[in-house]
Amino acid sequence: xxxxxxxxxAAFLLLSGTARAEDTAIEIExxxxxxxxxxxxxxxxVTWKNADDIPHSVVEDATKFxxxxxxxxxxxxxxxxxxxxxxYFCGLHPHMKGKIIVKP
Amino acid sequence: MTDDTHDEGGISRRHALECMLWAxxxxxxxxxxxxxxxxxxxxxxxxxxALSGFTFLQISDSHVGxxxxxxPHALDTLKEAIDRIKALPQKPAFxxxxxxxxxxxxxxxxxxxxxxxxxxxxxxxxxxGEHDIVDEGTGKAYLERYGKNTKGSGWYSFDDHxxxxxxxxxxxxxxxxxxxxxxxxxxxxxxxxxxxxxxxxPIVVFAHIPLWSVYPTWGWGTDDAAIALGYLKRFGSVTVxxxxxxxLMQKVEGNVTFHTARSTAFPQPAPGTAPSxxxxxxxxxxxxxxxxxTSVTYTQGKEALAITDTALADR
Numbered sequence: 113x114x115x116x117x118x119x120x121x122a123a124f125l126l127l128s129g130t131a132r133a134e135d136t137a138i139e140i141e142x143x144x145x146x147x148x149x150x151x152x153x154x155x156x157x158v159t160w161k162n163a164d165d166i167p168h169s170v171v172e173d174a175t176k177f178x179x180x181x182x183x184x185x186x187x188x189x190x191x192x193x194x195x196x197x198x199x200y201f202c203g204l205h206p207h208m209k210g211k212i213i214v215k216p
Numbered sequence: 217m218t219d220d221t222h223d224e225g226g227i228s229r230r231h232a233l234e235c236m237l238w239a240x241x242x243x244x245x246x247x248x249x250x251x252x253x254x255x256x257x258x259x260x261x262x263x264x265x266a267l268s269g270f271t272f273l274q275i276s277d278s279h280v281g282x283x284x285x286x287x288p289h290a291l292d293t294l295k296e297a298i299d300r301i302k303a304l305p306q307k308p309a310f311x312x313x314x315x316x317x318x319x320x321x322x323x324x325x326x327x328x329x330x331x332x333x334x335x336x337x338x339x340x341x342x343x344x345g346e347h348d349i350v351d352e353g354t355g356k357a358y359l360e361r362y363g364k365n366t367k368g369s370g371w372y373s374f375d376d377h378x379x380x381x382x383x384x385x386x387x388x389x390x391x392x393x394x395x396x397x398x399x400x401x402x403x404x405x406x407x408x409x410x411x412x413x414x415x416x417x418p419i420v421v422f423a424h425i426p427l428w429s430v431y432p433t434w435g436w437g438t439d440d441a442a443i444a445l446g447y448l449k450r451f452g453s454v455t456v457x458x459x460x461x462x463x464l465m466q467k468v469e470g471n472v473t474f475h476t477a478r479s480t481a482f483p484q485p486a487p488g489t490a491p492s493x494x495x496x497x498x499x500x501x502x503x504x505x506x507x508x509x510t511s512v513t514y515t516q517g518k519e520a521l522a523i524t525d526t527a528l529a530d531r
Contacts, residue, residue: 142492143434165284165495167320169350173392181320181350184284201392204346207435209393 137161138210140168140182140202145210152192154214159189169203170210178203272376273301273311273338274422276459277479279347280329281319286482286495290319293507294332297480301336309376311338314459314477315345315387315424321357330361344370345424345460346387355388371402373409380413382406384423386438396425396438403440407447418453426458428467428474431487436461445472461493478507 136156139146141163152158162168162182170179170188179188181204192198192214202208275297282290301308313333318325333340342362349355355369366372369388374381384406386396398406413419421427427444430436448454454472462484467474482495482503490496 143494144492164492165286167347167350171392178354180352181347183320199392201390203390204350205435206390206392206394207432 135159139163140208143168143202143205143208145200145202145208148209149211149213151213151215154193154195154216155191156214157189157191158212159187161185161187167204168208170200171203173199173201271306271308273308274314274457274477275301275311275333275480276314276424276477277316277345277462277481278313278329278333279316279319279479279481280332281322281325282481282495284482284495286497287503290481291328291332293504294329294480296504298332298336301338308338311336311340312381312383312422312457313340313342314422314457315343316347316459316479317342317345319347319481321348321351323357326357326361341374341381341383341422342370343383343385343423344387346390349388367405368399368401371405379418379420380410382409382419382421384421384427384444386423386425386427386441391439394439395432395435396423396427396441398438398440398444403443403447406444410447410451413451415450416452418455419448419451420455420457421448422457424458425460426465426474426476427456428469430461430465430476434487434493436487436493448472462496480507483507 134153134156136150136152136158138150138158138160140160143164145160150158160170160179160182162184165184167181167183169181170177170190172178177190182188192212195214195216198212198214200210200212278294279290280294287293301311311333317329317333344355344358344362348358349369351357359366359370363370366383369385370383371385372383384398384402386398388397389399390397410419421444423438425438426436427438427441449471452471456472456474458474458476459479461476462479462482463476463486464478465474465476483498484493485496
C-alpha cells in the first residue's frame with residue numbers, strides 16, 4: 113500500500129471535494145484491512161493484498177461477493193461501478209471488517 | 217490429586233481434572249469416574265495407572281500445507297505427532313481432530329493429512345476449522361470426506377463407553393463482525409440431541425473455535441456458545457475440547473471444563489501479547505518444544521497446579 117498515493121488522494125479530495133476514479137489498494141496486515149475504510153469514485157478497481165502469514169478472504173457483508181482464500185502475497189480485485197456503501201469482512205476471521213464507499 | 221464430588225443440585229460441583237498432563241502433539245484422555253482427564257502422551261506409566269481401559273486422543277490444527285517461517289514443515293511435525301501416537305503402549309479408542317486439518321482446503325492437503333493421520337491406525341472423529349471450508353463450495357470438500365452421518369455443516373454426536381460425544385461446527389456461515397458461530401439449526405439439533413440423556417451422562421463437546429470467550433478482540437470465542445452451554449447446564453460432567461488458538465488454555469466454570477489443545481503445526485501468541493494472532497515465529501530449534509512440550513497437572517481447590525514439561529525434541 114502506498115501511503116504516498118493515499119496522501120495524494122487525500123490531498124486531491126481536500127482540493128476538489130470529490131473522489132477520483134483511481135485504482136485503490138488495501139493491504140491486509142496484522143488481521144486488519146488497511147485502510148479499513150476507503151472512498152472511491154464509480155469505476156474504481158480496489159485490490160486487496162494479503163501481507164499476513166495466514167490466509168484471509170474478502171466477503172461482502174451479505175455474501176454478494178466472496179474472494180477465494182488469499183494466501184500470503186495473493187491479491188483480489190473488484191471494480192465498483194455503482195454508488196453506495198459496501199461493507200465487507202474476512203470469511204476466516206469475521207471480526208476483521210472494512211468498508212468501501214463509492215460516490216461520484 | 218482430588219476426586220470429583222457431585223451434589224444433588226448440580227450447581228456447586230467440584231470438578232477436578234487429575235493428572236492433566238499435556239503433550240503438545242496430542243492429548244491423551246482417560247476417563248475416570250465419568251470425568252475425562254488428560255494424560256501426557258509420553259508418560260506411559262502414569263497413563264497405564266490412570267486409565268480404566270478407555271482412552272482417546274485429541275489432535276488439532278495440523279494446517280497441512282502451511283509452509284511459512286513459523287514452521288516450513290508442518291507435515292513433518294504432524295508426522296512426528298502421529299509417530300508418537302503409534303508408539304503409545306496402549307492404543308487409544310479413537311482420536312478427535314478439532315479442525316484446521318488443512319491450511320487451504322486443497323485436495324492434496326486433505327489427501328496428505330488423511331494419509332498421515334490414518335496411519336495412526338485408530339478411528340478419527342473430525343470437526344472442521346475455518347481453514348477446512350475455504351474451498352469453492354465453502355465446505356463441500358470437507359463434507360465429501362468427513363460429512364458422512366453428520367448434519368448441516370458437519371455436526372454429529374456419538375456414544376462410547378457411556379460418554380456422549382458431540383462434535384459441533386462453529387466455523388461456518390460466519391457473520392461480519394462476529395466470532396465463531398453455531399447457528400439456530402445446529403443449536404436446535406443440540407437441544408434435541410441432549411433431551412434423552414440423563415443428567416449423569418458424561419458429555420464431551422468438541423469444536424474448533426473455543427466455546428468460551430478467550431479473547432474476542434482476536435476472534436477467539438463463539439457468539440452463540442452461551443445458548444449451547446445453557447443446554448448443557450443440567451449435566452454433571454461436561455468437558456469442552458477446542459483448538460484454533462494453537463496454545464493450551466483451560467478454564468473450569470461450574471460443571472463445565474474447557475480446554476484448548478496445541479497445534480501440530482505452529483504456535484500462536486498468548487492473547488494480546490502480539491499485534492495480531494498470526495503464526496508466532498520461534499527459533500527453529502525451539503519449535504518442537506513449543507509444539508510438544510507442556511504437561512499440566514491441575515486440580516481445582518485444594519491442590520496445586522503442576523506443570524510437567526515433556527519436550528518433543530528430547531526424543
